[in-house]
Amino acid sequence: MFSKLLAYCLKVICFSVPNYFTFRLMSLISLLNDSPDELLYGKSGYLYALLFVNKHIYGKEAIPTSHIEKVIESILKSGKQFSTQMKSESPLLWQWHDKVYFGAAHGMAGILYMLLQARMYFNVIEIRSFVKPTLDWLLNQRYSSGNFQSSLESSSSDRLVQWCHGAPGFVPLCILAHQVFEDDKYLKIALQCGDVIWQRGLSTKGYSMCHGVSGNAYAFIQLYQATKKPIHLYRACCFMEWCAVERPGTELHHPDRPASLFEGLVGRLYLAEDMTNNLDAKFPAFCL
């Protein structure tokens, strides 16, 4: 509902001033060479915005294919360069703030997920030669528990289970990889991530989409969408129910912006609304 409302509002704005809007969005490509590759502050987030406009607002050709291809090429180029520099076994490797992050918000899971969502703009050889082997390398880095470390050679132990770092951000990536490559191993890893999230329970960081319970609920929703097995919907409902009530003293990580989508109240409302139509629910600013 919220994403539909967002798309509708953007449509109204964009159809009123379409040339201005696309011009502004497309002009941001001037920042490409100075931007990191990750989702929250970088090229992958820009790629999401371009894909979102083409899918939900203007139709396929509002943002020209060549423009989207340039962004993809830039992400691949820095991934190849950094991999060579680091002599990595992964054909693509990206860094942010001097670390090779693995998770959805700042790391490789988020970048690979966005590249796979943009696969119609790729040639098949690049997907098979670079994206898929990078994905397989990344998935092999997981802990024996099934969770993922936050970054390469991370000194922290197996403790972060939240969308931005750890298993929850890998669920949509693995589900999409299962659809694209038709290999059951990816769905198996996605299901293992779901079990990790359930076993670790409610995040002590609180309700947030980024690093809290509402974001983790989306992993169960995504597994339900992929498998239609009620257990995943049940788990999502349990997490959502917890988020629906204010529980003083449980949110140990106080949000910088308590009303925001990614850290605050709007995220919980977004989840509650998405649960009413859970087969169409999408993690905002991540899943197209």
Ligand SMILES: [Zn+2]
């Ligand atoms: Zn976070």
